[in-house]
Amino acid sequence: MKSNLYEKKAQIFKALSNPVRLEIIDFLANGEKCVCEIVEKLNYEQPHISKSLIKLKEAGLIKDRKDGLNVYYSLKICCMGDFFNCLNKILESDLKS
Amino acid sequence: MKSNLYEKKAQIFKALSNPVRLEIIDFLANGEKCVCEIVEKLNYEQPHISKSLIKLKEAGLIKDRKDGLNVYYSLKICCMGDFFNCLNKILESDLKS
DNA sequence: ATTATATATTCCAATTATGGCATATATAGT
DNA sequence: ACTATATATGCCATAATTGGAATATATAAT
Numbered sequence: 001m002k003s004n005l006y007e008k009k010a011q012i013f014k015a016l017s018n019p020v021r022l023e024i025i026d027f028l029a030n031g032e033k034c035v036c037e038i039v040e041k042l043n044y045e046q047p048h049i050s051k052s053l054i055k056l057k058e059a060g061l062i063k064d065r066k067d068g069l070n071v072y073y074s075l076k077i078c079c080m081g082d083f084f085n086c087l088n089k090i091l092e093s094d095l096k097s
Numbered sequence: 098m099k100s101n102l103y104e105k106k107a108q109i110f111k112a113l114s115n116p117v118r119l120e121i122i123d124f125l126a127n128g129e130k131c132v133c134e135i136v137e138k139l140n141y142e143q144p145h146i147s148k149s150l151i152k153l154k155e156a157g158l159i160k161d162r163k164d165g166l167n168v169y170y171s172l173k174i175c176c177m178g179d180f181f182n183c184l185n186k187i188l189e190s191d192l193k194s
Numbered sequence: 195a196t197t198a199t200a201t202a203t204t205c206c207a208a209t210t211a212t213g214g215c216a217t218a219t220a221t222a223g224t
Numbered sequence: 225a226c227t228a229t230a231t232a233t234g235c236c237a238t239a240a241t242t243g244g245a246a247t248a249t250a251t252a253a254t
Contacts, residue, residue: 006116006123009184014114018242019103022110026103035201037131048243050202060187069200070250079183086176086183090157115212132231145213147232166221166230 015059020044021052028062032074043049112156117141122172125159153160190194 015021020042027033027041035053039046053073056062061078077083100131105143113119124130124138132150136143150170153159160173 005188008188009119010116010128012184012187013110013119014241017107017110018115019107020243022103022106036199039200045244046201047203047245051243053214053230054202064109066201077183077187079186082179083183085111085175086180089176090109090174091102091105111211114242114243117213142214143231143235144215148213152231163221163231168231 007053015055015061018052020048021056024052024056025061025080028073028075029080032065032072034070034072036070038073051063055057112153112158113130115149117145118153119185121146121149121153122158122177125170125172126177129162129169131169133167135170149165 016025022036023042027038031066033041035049038053039049042049042096044052047049053062053064057064057073061077061080062073065072113122119129120139121135124135132143132146135150136146141149150159150161154161154170158172158174158177159170162169162171173188
């Protein structure tokens with residue numbers, strides 16, 4: 001169904017449409033991190049970070065791995081680099097115009 | 098400011114986080130269209146389309162050009178193709194897993 | 195078994211998005 | 225000037241998102 005595809009795409013963009021979640025993705029670009037590391041790095045309550053991670057995971061952007069008490073999250077997307085390079089181009093061209 | 102950059106990026110993603118707006122972008126990929134063409138193509142009220150277009154424009158994703166009574170909108174981003182190819186990869190890998 | 199620690203879930207108030215409807219504005223033609 | 229047409233704006237009810245605070249769950253260590 002075509003409309004479903006647009007819905008699915010919209011969901012991905014929605015997951016990315018929040019500064020905290022974008023910052024998480026940026027941090028995960030350095031490699032797999034556990035929730036506590038992300039909480040420590042960003043300045044938000046742990047429940048908020050947890051919810052953000054779950055939203056990113058539901059969108060298919062990150063994956064998790066449990067190890068003892070810790071849950072490690074990492075990027076699931078190979079092309080995230082291109083993705084964000086494009087975004088930077090948009091932002092640059094926006095500043096010029 | 099770093100936080101501002103995340104905010105700005107989030108705004109772009111927010112503009113893309115809606116099926117109607119994604120469908121508009123898809124349609125504009127075929128080239129410049131006036132509002133009336135977009136209204137005709139998609140099945141939404143004209144005011145809603147107008148508001149969607151303005152949101153996309155504010156995010157810096159499309160631009161407009163006035164000609165008589167008509168306003169023509171077109172994609173402002175060169176790398177939209179890569180952008181959406183990446184998205185499709187995400188969706189495919191999501192279906193597999 | 196008890197305690198400590200990491201993460202997830204629930205609940206909530208405040209804000210923001212959605213999309214329809216009515217209306218306003220702007221331009222073109224007569 | 226008047227009318228028609230294209231687009232934008234304002235208003236509104238409903239729904240979704242945000243992020244904090246409290247609490248629950250799960251695992252590890254003693």
